[in-house]
Structure formats: structure tokens, C-alpha cells
Amino acid sequence: SENCNHYLFLPSQLYSVEKESLHFEQKLYSGVSATSSWLDGVEEHLFVAAALLPEVTEACLYNQEALAKDIKEMTEKMDKNKNLFSHIFPDNADNRDVIEDTLDCLLRRLILMETLVNQRCHQMKERLQHILSFQNDLKLMFTSLADNKYIALQKLAEAIERPETEQMQAIQQAEDGLKELDAAISELKKRGDKLQIDQSSMQELTKLQDMYDELIMVIGSRRSGLNQNLALKGQYEQALQDLADLIETGKEKMSVDQKMIVSSKEEVQILLDKHKEYFQGLESHVILTETLFRKISSFALVKETQFHGDLMAQASAVLKQAHKRGVELEYILETWTHLQKDYQDLTRQLETVETSIPSVGLVEESEERLADRIALYQHLKSSLAEYQPKLYQILDDGKRLLFSVTCSELETQLNQLGEQWLNNTSKVTKELHRLETILKHWTR
DSSP, rough: OOHHHHHOOOGGGGTGGGGGHHHHHHHHHHHHHHHHHHHHHHHHHHHHHHOOOOOOOOHHHHHHHHHHHHHHHHHHHHHHHHHHHHHHSSSTTHHHHHHHHHHHHHHHHHHHHHHHHHHHHHHHHHHHHHHHHHHHHHHHHHHHHHHHHHHHHHHHHTTSOOOOHHHHHHHHHHHHHHHHHHHHHHHHHHHHHHHTTOHHHHHHHHHHHHHHHHHHHHHHHHHHTTTTTHHHHHHHHHHHHHHHHHHHHHHHHHHHHHSSEEHHHHHHHHHHHHHHHHHHHHHHHHHHHHHHHHHHHGGOOOHHHEEEHHHHHHHHHHHHHHHHHOOOOOOOHHHHHHHHHHHHHHHHHHHHHHHSSSEEEEEEEEOHHHHHHHHHOOOHHHHHHHHHHHHHHHHHHHHHHHEEEEEEEHHHOOOHHHHHHHHHHHHHHHHHHHHHHHHHHHHO
């Protein structure tokens, strides 16, 4: 700004020297250009600062106020030099109008910039005041929270030897006293969000909230602990009764006939799923009951402990039986699955043989045709003989499976499979014998 002022100063020796007009215009141009460039820099700084919303500090405000002072001084000197120019520059000079317009424009820019910077200073002062007020309230809130914490914990400590109703009253009073603090902290958070406070203040606010949450947890823990023994006792007694009912039902399930009456493999799967679901539920309930008992064992009566042990022994015995039964069901299901696959494979193979058996006899019985037909039947007989071991294995597996389950449909399927193989074998053997006999007569 000092360079700008130097250029804007009009030397006294130019007042009456018309021949130096050009030199004067050049110096005037340099001064106006320097001032305009300086203003461009100030404007750019202001717009960038407004866009970035920098954190307002006292140093920022001081720099802004110094800038406002510089602009004011520049405006005053510019106005003074403009008036001086109008007196010393010849009225009939060619560039007088242009120079006057340029100086007017520059002066207006300075005045506008001075207004903007002053507004900026006012905004920064106002924001700084809000921030300082926020930080002061934050400190007061820390003090208030510490005082409330001390008072609340002191009252809870005094009430610990008193009856449960008085302890509960003390806890309720402590919680009620903290509600105002909670509202105040929430309000402080809103102010902080609106002000877009710095990271340090945000961390302090988070620390304040953590301290409040910690105190709430301490009081809440005292409230829950007050009735914990009675609540746990009630939960345990209910769990114990439920467990006794589950054990009784489990015994009934284990006492039924082990041989199932079903209509399909899918029914076995359903029975297995239900078996697992029930006894896994029983096992989970045993764990729950045992966990609850450990929590109340310190104040449980001797007879309660003895009853608990007896019931756990019964549960263990039932679960052992249930596990054995579950393994049996899984074996039955696995055996049936393999049997079903083998049955389907052999059925398809027998159906292939059936479709390969000619449906009509030979129209013209020649030696060549007889030989071809005999070869076909020999191949079919060989295939049926090849399937025989597999058939016996399926029938044997099915027989063993029927020792464990009663299923009329499975019995029927096995019988039909045996009959199907037997019928096909009989038909092929009979026809093969007939054709071979004809061929013998033919070749004589």
C-alpha cells in the first residue's frame, strides 16, 4: 500500500507544467495499476477465505482489522488525490474524462472493499464471541458435571446400608438430577455443530459426553444390581421348572417303540429334524439353567442345590439316550438314501432291457435273422445276469432297513423290483430257448 500511495501522490512541480502532462499520465497510470492490482489481491483473499470458512481466531480478526484500516487510509488518500487531480490537470486535456472515470471507478472499488472488509470484521467479531462463549460454557459444564457426579455417588454410598426402597429412591433422585445435565449437553452439541467448532473443542465435547455416559452407567449398574439377586432367583426357578417339563417329555419320547411306521424317506428326515430340534433345545436349556444356578449358588439353600443336582443328572441321562437315537435315525436316513439311489439306477436299467425286448416276432425267419435275434437275446440275458448281484444287494439292504422301519410302500417297491427282474429274465430266457431250437431245426 505504501507503493500505491507513492504513485498516487501528485508532485507539486507538475501543477503548472503543461509540457510534463504525458509524464504525469504515465505516473498516474502506474499508481492506478498498482492500486488496482493490490485491490485484486485483497478481493481474491477475501473470497477464498469466505469459501474456506477458516477458523476465526483473535489473530485472524487483528489481521482483518488492520486490512480495514489500510483500505480506509487508501480510500481517503485516493479521494484527496482525485480532487487534487481535478484542479491541476488541464480541462482541455484529451484524456481528462477517461482519467476521471478511471479514478471514480477505483474510488468506488475502494469504498465497496472497505464496506465488505468492515462487514467481514463484524462477522468475525460476532463468531469469535460465540466461540468464546461456547468454550466458556463447555468449561462450566465440566465443572457442573464433576459436582453432580460427586453428589450423586456420595448419596448412593450413604444409602447402600439402608432398606432397598430407600436405595431405590436415592438412585431415582440421582437420575432425575442428571436429566438437566443431559439436556444442557445436548444443547451444547447443537451449538457446537452450528458453530462448526475446531477439532480440539469437539474432542472436549466428546470427552464431556463420555464422562456423562460413564456416570449414567454407574448409576444404572447400581439400579440393576439392587434387585439382581431376586431377579436371578426368579429366572432360575422358572428355568428349573421348564427344564423339569422338558426332561419329562424327553423321557416319554425315548420310551416309545423304536421301530418307526413311515410312508417315505422324507418322513424319516422330518422325524430326525424334530428329534434334533427338541433335544438341542433341551441341551440349551440345561446350559441356561446351570448358568443361572452358578449366579445364585452363593445364596441357594441346601435342598435347592440337591434338587438341582438330581435334575441335572436326569437331563444328562435323557440327552445320552437322545444322542444314541439321533445316530440311529441318521444311519437309517443314510441307508435309505443309498438304497433309493441304487433302486432308481437298477429300475432304469431293467426298463432299458424291457424296451429292448422285441414286441413282435420275426415276420420272415431266415437263418441270418434268427442269428441276429438270438444275439440280441443273449446280450439281454447277459445284462440281466450282470444286474443280479446288484438286485440281491438292494433286496438285502431293504430287508435290513425294514427291521428298523415299517413302510408298506418300501416293501412293495422291493417286491416289484424282484418281480420285474424275474419276469424279464424269464421272458428273455424262454424266447432265447425258442429261437435257438428253431435255429437248430433250420440248420439240419
